[in-house]
Amino acid sequence: MGIERVESSDAELVRRVRAGDIGAYGALVSRYRDRLGRYAVHMIGDHEDAEEALQDSFVRAYRSLARCYDPARFGAWLYGILVNRCRTTGARAARRHRMFVRDADALNGAAHGDQADRVEWTDAIERALARLAPEYREAFLLKHVEDLEYEAIAELTGAGVSALKMRVKRAREQLQLYLREAEHV
Template sequence: MNSPPDTPPTAEHARHAVSDAVSDADLLTRHLGGDPHAFSEIVRRHRDRMWAVALRTLGDPDEAADAVQDAFVSAYRKADSFRGEAAVTTWLHRIVVNACLDRMRRKSVRPVADDELIEAAEREAPATDQSSEREVSLEVTAALKLLPPDQRAALVLVDMMGYAVDDAAAVLGVPPGTVKSRCARGRAKLAPILSHLRNRSDLTRVSSGKGAELRDG
């Protein structure tokens, strides 16, 4: 008795199978040409990563969701601003990070003085060094909120998301040296409040676990 034929793929599956072979840049070109599905595919590919960046930068799920939505709306409307000088992913990350920075600046985030950080560390440091991964994540998120927006964004990209300095610089639109400087200043401010964590791996383990690659899919 012959085996029944395989179930034919749905139209949705077939569309994704075709679109997965198309680069991000080509999808953006198709979007500009009027393809009603091209930009949706870009969103499908990259929304999780954009959400992770926004959440770690803002530390608030609602704010992060709004920032990602604002960023994708902006990217949709300004797709013709993409010049192909970097990967589409880099361009998208820049828009998301800028949306996050705009939200932080509108709240007038005040830089926290070193003595305030030391006081916070004395108040918040646990008696033991047995924090769970979730507790570490919450502590790091709370500490990041004490930093100026530019330093916070640099640390999120480099230390938490695993981006190379050059890639983070491309996202932020600044020279690599500026990213290094912002990271150094941010780490110096965070050191007192996070000194009870064993080492810097505690900071990076709350990320997705792998270094980010900014490649055009």
């Protein structure tokens, strides 16, 4: 799959934005927010920081739209801005949301059954992801969650395809290890 050369309307929308139609940019934001938002949340770990990074990326993209030389591939270009923005956010921020989920459960009385399993599984995945080196996490998410081709990831991250394959392989091994550890705690 990969970042598709989406329908010509991306190019058309970019053209309209360049002509001053801010509403057209709203359409682009609406089109990409959920997918990019998912990447930012998983990459950064903290929901609020992720939304801030996402918002910032959309604004940066708008302000530098003149440098989007292939408007039909606006999505891929925007992805690149977000990937960079997530990198600068640095280490995963304090996990306010995850702490909150635990506290809420505590206040509610202990969660039980399927819900408890789900919360535990979500928590374990978050912890495992957080333990990955950022470049491993980035490559893993872009390859397996965002379903991009290695060539597209190379374009976004500036890393070579073979290095990316190695990062994804290491990420898979480490995730498996961390989750096995979690099962035995």
